[in-house]
Amino acid sequence: MSKTLRSNIITVGLVFIAYIGAQILIATGSISSLMKGLLVPLCVYAILAVSLNLTVGILGELSLGHAGFMCIGAFSSAFFSKCMKMFVPDMPGALRFFLALVIGAALAGLFGILIGIPVLRLKGDYLAIVTLAFGEIIKNIINILYLGIDEEGVHFSLKSSLDLNMADSEKIIINGAMGITGTPNDSNFTIGVVLLILTLIIVLNLIHSRDGRAIMSIRDNTIAAESVGIPVTRYKLMAFSISAALAGVAGVLYAHNLSTLTALPKNFGYNMSIMILVFVVLGGMGNIRGSMIAAVILTLLPELLRGVVSDYRMLIYAIILIVMMLFNWAPKCIEWRKKATASVKARLQKKSAAKEVE
Amino acid sequence: MSFITYLINGISLGSVYALIALGYTMVYGIAKMLNFAHGDVIMVGGFTCYTICSTIGLPPLLGVLVSVIVCTVLGIVIEKIAYKPLRRASSPLAVLITAIGVSYLLQNVALLIFGANAKSFTSVVNLQAVTLADGQIVISGETIVTIVSCVIIMVLLMLFINKTKVGQAMLAVSEDKGAAQLMGINVNGTISLTFAIGSALAAIAGVLLCSAYPSLTPYTGSMPGIKAFVAAVFGGIGSIPGAFIGGILLGVIQIFSQAYISSQMADAIVFAVLIIVLLVKPTGLLGKNIQEKV
Numbered sequence: 001m002s003k004t005l006r007s008n009i010i011t012v013g014l015v016f017i018a019y020i021g022a023q024i025l026i027a028t029g030s031i032s033s034l035m036k037g038l039l040v041p042l043c044v045y046a047i048l049a050v051s052l053n054l055t056v057g058i059l060g061e062l063s064l065g066h067a068g069f070m071c072i073g074a075f076s077s078a079f080f081s082k083c084m085k086m087f088v089p090d091m092p093g094a095l096r097f098f099l100a101l102v103i104g105a106a107l108a109g110l111f112g113i114l115i116g117i118p119v120l121r122l123k124g125d126y127l128a129i130v131t132l133a134f135g136e137i138i139k140n141i142i143n144i145l146y147l148g149i150d151e152e153g154v155h156f157s158l159k160s161s162l163d164l165n166m167a168d169s170e171k172i173i174i175n176g177a178m179g180i181t182g183t184p185n186d187s188n189f190t191i192g193v194v195l196l197i198l199t200l201i202i203v204l205n206l207i208h209s210r211d212g213r214a215i216m217s218i219r220d221n222t223i224a225a226e227s228v229g230i231p232v233t234r235y236k237l238m239a240f241s242i243s244a245a246l247a248g249v250a251g252v253l254y255a256h257n258l259s260t261l262t263a264l265p266k267n268f269g270y271n272m273s274i275m276i277l278v279f280v281v282l283g284g285m286g287n288i289r290g291s292m293i294a295a296v297i298l299t300l301l302p303e304l305l306r307g308v309v310s311d312y313r314m315l316i317y318a319i320i321l322i323v324m325m326l327f328n329w330a331p332k333c334i335e336w337r338k339k340a341t342a343s344v345k346a347r348l349q350k351k352s353a354a355k356e357v358e
Numbered sequence: 359m360s361f362i363t364y365l366i367n368g369i370s371l372g373s374v375y376a377l378i379a380l381g382y383t384m385v386y387g388i389a390k391m392l393n394f395a396h397g398d399v400i401m402v403g404g405f406t407c408y409t410i411c412s413t414i415g416l417p418p419l420l421g422v423l424v425s426v427i428v429c430t431v432l433g434i435v436i437e438k439i440a441y442k443p444l445r446r447a448s449s450p451l452a453v454l455i456t457a458i459g460v461s462y463l464l465q466n467v468a469l470l471i472f473g474a475n476a477k478s479f480t481s482v483v484n485l486q487a488v489t490l491a492d493g494q495i496v497i498s499g500e501t502i503v504t505i506v507s508c509v510i511i512m513v514l515l516m517l518f519i520n521k522t523k524v525g526q527a528m529l530a531v532s533e534d535k536g537a538a539q540l541m542g543i544n545v546n547g548t549i550s551l552t553f554a555i556g557s558a559l560a561a562i563a564g565v566l567l568c569s570a571y572p573s574l575t576p577y578t579g580s581m582p583g584i585k586a587f588v589a590a591v592f593g594g595i596g597s598i599p600g601a602f603i604g605g606i607l608l609g610v611i612q613i614f615s616q617a618y619i620s621s622q623m624a625d626a627i628v629f630a631v632l633i634i635v636l637l638v639k640p641t642g643l644l645g646k647n648i649q650e651k652v
Contacts, residue, residue, distance in 0.1 A: 062451065118637050125392060129591045130636055132584075133629035140626035158620075270584065274394075274458055281455045315470065318462035322440055325459060329452035330443035 008204045011289040012197055015046075018296075019193045034303065040257040042299055043192030044250045047199045049279035049295035050288055051246030054203055056277065057286035058212065059239040060219030061120070062128040065135030066247050067272035069108045071263055073248025074255035075142055075174070077104035078183040081256065082173055083149065085184050097186035101195075101252050108248025111138075112241035120236045132270050142179075142263045148172040179262030180255075187256035195253055196292075199246050203288055206242065215239045216286075282324060363495050364617045365610065370501040370570065372609020373508030377563035378586030379593070379601035380515065381556030387532040387596035388552045390450065394457040395436060397583015398464035399557050403429045403564030404574050405468055408479055418482035426561045433557025434550050436460055442546070461580075468576035476575045479568040500570045507566065511559065512602050519598065528552060532596070585612075588632050594645025603643060 022039060025031040048070060055063045077100035084096050119130050146157040148164050150171045157163035161175055174180055206212045215235050217225040226232050255261050265271055275298075283294030301320070305313035327333050378400060385393045406425035410416050440460050444453040485499030519525035530538040531548045539545050567582060568574050585608060593604025608628060615627040635643065 056451070062454075118633075122636060122640050125386075125595065126591065126636055126640060126642075128392075129588065130633055133588065133632050137626045137629050140623065140629075144620070144622045158623075271580075277451075278455055278458060281449075281451050285449060285451065311470065314462065315466040318459050318466055321459035322456055322463065325452055325456040326440070326443055329447040329449070331446045331448075332443060 004208050007289075008200075008208075011204065011292070012200055014289065015193060015197055015200065015292075019190075022189070038299065038303060039189040040187060040192045040253065042296055043189070043196050044254045044257075045276070045279065045295040045299050046196050046292045047250040047253070048247055048276045049283065049291040050196075050199050050203055051243045051250065052276045053280045053283075053286065053288055053291045054206070054239055054243040054246070056280050057284075057288075057291070058207060058219065059215055059236060059243075061236070061240070062124070062277075063131040063240075063243075064128045064270060064273050064277065065115075065131035065133070065138075066243075066276050067268045067270070068131075068135030068138040069112060069244040069247035070251035070254065070272070071135075071138050071142060071268040072111050073104035073108040073251025074261060074268075075180065075251075075263070076107045076248075077101065077252040078180045078255040078261050079147075079173060080104075081184050081186065082180060082182060085182070086149075086171070086173075093184065093186045096184065097191070097252075097256060100186070100256065101249060104252035104255075105245045105248045108251065109241045109245030112244025113237060116237045116240040116244075120233065120240060132273070135268075135270055135273055139263045139265070139268045142174075142268075143177045145174050146172065146176050147174040177262065179260060181260045183255055183259060183261055185256060185259065187253050192253055195249055199249065200288065200292070202242070202246070206239075207288070211235065211238065278321065282321070282328070360617075363497075364613050366495075366497055366501060366505075368610035368613035369606055370504045370609070371613060372589075372606035373504045374563050374567045374570070374605075375582065375586045375589045375609050376602045376605025377508055377511065377559050377566070378582060379590040379605045380512075380598060381559045381563075382587055382590040383593075383595055383598060383601040384528075384552050385556050386590070388528060388549055389441065389445070391441065391453045391457065392587070393441075393556075394454065394583075395460035395464060396556065396560060397579035397581075397586070398461045398468075399429050399433060399560040399579070400564035400567065400582060401468060401574075401576060401579035402432060402464060403561030404479065404568040404578060405472060405477075406561070407482065407565045407568070408477055408574055411482065412477075412480050418480075418484075422482055422562070422565050425565060426558050429557040429561035429564075430554045433553040433560075437550055437553040442549075465576045465580075472576065474575065476573040479572040479574045481569040481572060482565055483569055498570075500566070504566045504570065507562065511562070515555075515598065524548075524551065585628065588628065591642055592632055592635055594642030596646070597642070597644045600642060600644035 022031075026036065048066065052063065052066045055061055055066070080103050081096055081100045084091050084099075115131075115134050119127060119134070122130055144158050146155075146159070146161050146164055148155045148161075148171050155164040161172055164172060207216075214225070214230045215238070217228075217230060218232055218235055222232060254267075276295075279295040279298060280291045282298065283290035283292065298317075298321075302313050302317050305316055309316060327337075378396065381396050381399075382393065385391065385396070403425040406428045407418075407421040410421035410424050411418050440456050441453055444456055447453060481500055483499045483503045485503060487499055488497045488502065489495070490497070519528060527538065527543045527548050528551070530541065530543055531545055535545055538548075563582075563586075564579065568578070586605065589604040589608040590601050591604070592608060593600030593602070595601075611631055612624050612628050616624045619627060639645075
C-alpha cells in the first residue's frame with residue numbers, strides 16, 4: 001500500500017469513525033438537541049474547509065469570497081427544490097435532492113469559471129480583495145432579488161415584492177431579504193457525511209493526480225511551471241471552479257437543512273468566508289485532513305464553551321485562535337517545539353538504552 | 359442643487375474612509391500585512407470617546423484626545439503581542455488569521471463591556487450648520503469638520519513622511535527591511551510607530567464616523583473597515599495619496615449610488631467599481647507595478 005493511499009484511507013476512515021461515534025451517541029441519547037442540530041452544519045463547514053483548501057492550500061491563491069459560491073449553491077438549489085415541491089409534489093425527496101445537488105454544484109462551478117477568468121489574472125492580496133468583492137456582490141444581489149412563478153409565468157423584480165404584480169403572494173419563491181421559505185428538509189446527517197466523503201475523494205484524488213501536481217507546481221513557482229509548458233490559466237481555473245462547485249455542494253446541504261434560507265452577513269457574508277479561511281489556515285494549508293479537523297473543532301468549540309463559560313465563550317474562542325496561530329506559526333515557537341520534541345525523544349532513547357543494558 | 363449636497367456628503371464620508379484607509383495602507387506598506395483588526399480599532403476609538411464624553415461627562419475635545427491615546431497604545435500592544443512573533447512566519451496568511459483573531463477579540467471585549475445594544479453617540483462637533491444658496495444647500499458642522507480635519511491630517515502626514523528623518527526611515531523600511539537595518543534604522547521601532555500612527559488615525563476616524571452616524575455597537579467598525587480596505591486597494595495599496603483618493607472616490611460613489619440608483623445596491627456598486635478598476639489597472643489607481651523577476 002502506498003503512502004498516499006494509506007493517508008487517504010485514514011482521512012476517510014476518520015470521517016467514518018466520527019459518523020459511527022455520533023450515531024452511537026444519538027442512539028444512546030447522550031447528546032443534547034443543540035449538538036444534534038450542529039451535525040449537518042459540521043458537515044457543511046468541513047466540506048467548505050476542504051474545498052477552500054483546494055484554492056488556498058493547493059493552488060496557493062487567497063480567496064475571501066468562498067461563502068459567495070456557497071450562497072449560489074444554496075439559493076439555486078433551494079429555488080429548484082421549492083419549485084419542484086410546488087409543481088411536482090409527488091417527486092421523491094431523494095431524487096429531488098440529487099437534482100438540486102447537481103444544479104447547485106453546477107451553477108456554483110459555472111460562477112467559479114466566470115469569476116475566475118478575470119480574477120485569476122490578479123495576484124496575491126489583490127486577488128483576495130476581488131474575491132471578497134464578488135462574494136459581497138452575490139450576497140447583496142440575492143438580498144434584493146424577488147422572483148415568483150404563477151399561471152401567468154415568471155415574475156421578476158429587483159425592487160420589492162409588490163413590483164412582482166402577483167395576485168397570490170404565496171407563490172413568491174425568492175422574497176428579497178426574506179429569502180426562500182419552505183425549502184423541503186431533504187438533507188440529514190447521513191447525507192452530509194456521504195457528501196463530505198465524496199468531497200474528500202474528489203479533492204484527494206485531484207491532488208495526487210497529474211493535474212494536481214501541475215496545480216501545485218503553479219503554487220510553488222508560476223514562472224517555472226509556465227516554462228515547462230503547464231497551461232497556468234487552465235489549471236488555475238480548474239482548481240478554482242472545482243473548489244467553487246464543492247462550496248456549492250456545501251450550500252445545497254446547508255439550504256436543505258433549514259426551512260428558511262436568508263442571505264445574512266453572518267451566513268454568506270465575508271465573515272463566513274473568513275471563518276472558512278480560519279479553518280484552512282489553522283488546520284494547515286494543503287493539509288486536507290487538518291482543515292477538516294480544524295473545521296469540526298472550531299465549530300464545536302463555542303458550543304462546548306457555552307456550557308462552561310457562556311458569557312465569555314466568544315472571547316475565549318478569539319484568544320484560543322490567536323494563541324493557536326502563534327503556537328503553530330511563530331518561528332520561535334516552532335523552534336521551541338522542535339527542541340522540546342528532540343529532548344523528549346533523547347530522554348526516551350536513553351531510557352530504552354538503559355533498559356537494554358539491564 | 360441636491361447634486362452638490364450629495365457630493366459634499368460623499369466627500370465627507372469619503373474623508374472618513376480615507377483616514378481609515380491611510381492606516382491600512384501604511385501598515386500594509388511597511389509590514390506587508392492586511393490588518394483586519396484595523397476596523398475594530400475604529401470601534402474602540404468610538405467607545406472610548408463615548409465613555410469619556412457621555413458616561414463621565416468630560417468635554418468632547420478631551421474625549422477625542424483620550425481615544426487617540428488609547429488607540430495608539432492599543433495599536434502598539436497588538437503589534438507587539440500578536441503580529442511581531444509572526445513576522446518571519448513561513449506563510450503570510452498566518453498573520454492575517456491572527457489579525458482576524460484580534461478583531462474577534464476586540465469585538466467581544468466591547469460586547470462584554472458595553473453590551474450588544476446600540477449606544478447613541480453624542481456628536482463631538484458643536485458647529486452651526488452652514489446654509490448656502492438661499493437654504494438649498496445645508497452643510498452640517500460634522501461634515502465640515504470631517505473634511506477639514508481629513509485634509510489637515512493628510513497634509514501633516516505627507517510632510518511627516520517626506521520631510522522628517524523618521525518618516526524617511528518608514529519609507530526605507532517599507533522598501534527593504536534588511537537594507538534599512540544595515541543603514542542603522544531601528545526597524546522594530548519604525549514598525550511600531552507605523553501601527554501607532556495608523557491606530558491614532560483610526561481613533562479620529564472613529565470619532566468622526568460616530569459623530570456623523572451616531573449609532574455605536576461592537577460591530578460598528580467592521581463594515582467601514584472593509585470599505586476602507588477596498589478604498590486602500592482602489593487607490594493602490596501601500597500608496598498614501600492613493601488611499602486618500604481611493605477613500606474620497608469610494609465615499610462619493612457610495613453616496614451617489616444610494617441617492618440615484620438604489621440604496622440597497624450601494625454596496626454592490628462600490629464593490630463592482632473596485633473590480634472594474636482592478637481589472638483595468640491590476641495594482642490600483644496609484645499603485646506601483648512590480649515586475650516579477652525570475
